[in-house]
Amino acid sequence: MQIIVADIPITLARKRVKYLRLRVVRPGEVVLNVPWHCSVAMAQSFAESQAEWLRQHYVPALTSIPATVRVYGHALAVVQVHARTRHIYRQGDTVVIQHRPSDDVSLLQRMLDRWYQAQLHAVLAVLVPQWQATMQTPAVREWRIRSMRSRWGSCAPRTGVLTFATGLVHYPHDVIAYVVIHELAHLFHPNHAAPFWQCVTRYCPQWRTQRNALRQHEPKQGE
Numbered sequence: 001m002q003i004i005v006a007d008i009p010i011t012l013a014r015k016r017v018k019y020l021r022l023r024v025v026r027p028g029e030v031v032l033n034v035p036w037h038c039s040v041a042m043a044q045s046f047a048e049s050q051a052e053w054l055r056q057h058y059v060p061a062l063t064s065i066p067a068t069v070r071v072y073g074h075a076l077a078v079v080q081v082h083a084r085t086r087h088i089y090r091q092g093d094t095v096v097i098q099h100r101p102s103d104d105v106s107l108l109q110r111m112l113d114r115w116y117q118a119q120l121h122a123v124l125a126v127l128v129p130q131w132q133a134t135m136q137t138p139a140v141r142e143w144r145i146r147s148m149r150s151r152w153g154s155c156a157p158r159t160g161v162l163t164f165a166t167g168l169v170h171y172p173h174d175v176i177a178y179v180v181i182h183e184l185a186h187l188f189h190p191n192h193a194a195p196f197w198q199c200v201t202r203y204c205p206q207w208r209t210q211r212n213a214l215r216q217h218e219p220k221q222g223e
Contacts (some may be wrong), residue, residue, distance in 0.1 A: 003032075005047045008058050012043055016084035021045045022053070024147075026110060030054065057149050063125055065108050069095055071119060080108075088115040113166065117145050120176075122170040127173075127180045128162070130201070135203055137187045149204025153179045155186035171213065178210035 001012045010022070010030045020043060021033040034043045047054075068075050077094045086099040088111055095115075099108060126208050139159035148154075148165040155162050159203045168176050181204045189196035200207050 003040070003044050003047060005044075006051045007055050008054050012040070018103045022047065023213060024059065025058050026106070026113070027059045028106065030058060048113055057076040061106060064105060065097065065112065069112070069158075071095070072123075073115075073167070073175075086111060088112065089132075113147075116166050120145055120164065120166060122148045123176055124164060124180070128176050128184075129179050131177065131184055133201070135181070135184055135199075137160050137184045140187075142185075153183045155183040155192050157187050160187070174206075175213050178207050179214075180205050182207070 002009050003012060004010070008030060012034050012037055013031050017033050017035050017036065019068055020038065023031050023033070025031050032043055056180055065080065066076055066078060071075070071090075076090070076094070078097050079094055081096055081098045082101045083098045084100065086100065086103070087096065088097075089096055097108060097111065099111065113160045116214050122145065124145070128140060139160055140158075140162055143164065145161040145164050145166055147167075148163070152165045152168060153159065154162060164183075168179060182200055184205075185196055185199040188199055204210070
């Protein structure tokens with residue numbers, strides 16, 4: 001079942017959950033998890049109360065796959081190849097999307113999103129432990145990658161969990177390293193007061209250059 005809020009279609013999903021939860025699953029798809037005891041009217045009312053959040057976070061479905069993508073700061077051409085199996089791989093300066101002829105754009109975008117995450121994971125798997133050892137930070141219990149529209153990373157000092165935006169994959173390694181250092185520094189300093197920036201400067205003296213590069217683009221859903 002679907003409802004419409006702020007001209008955005010929302011799919012209602014009945015689940016064994018305690019609370020209503022609104023999520024942008026992917027470009028063009030919004031899901032509201034609804035407890036079994038909640039009525040459709042209650043779900044509609046809740047969704048309407050989140051209208052501003054929806055306007056900020058909703059991204060329309062793509063109508064085509066881009067002709068070029070940016071990975072680690074390099075522009076790569078995108079080529080689509082029809083095949084029986086689905087696979088994405090890089091070949092020199094080209095990203096090859098191998099897929100079935102019947103696959104639609106939304107499926108190809110999900111494939112590309114997963115490929116982006118795999119590329120970023122490979123870099124973070126090196127950078128996070130490297131800088132954690134260099135900075136001698138408290139233990140990082142877990143680090144995650146997910147789409148985020150308002151920030152490039154986050155840190156929960158109490159739990160030792162770091163989260164990084166998928167869109168970082170589009171930037172050079174030194175920019176990604178700055179975000180890693182930034183979030184690790186929050187394990188020492190939860191806020192952005194002077195001691196925090198002193199810590200960041202110690203390990204990333206050129207951090208303003210990297211931050212300016214990030215400020216040219218906001219994180220986008222699906223990146």
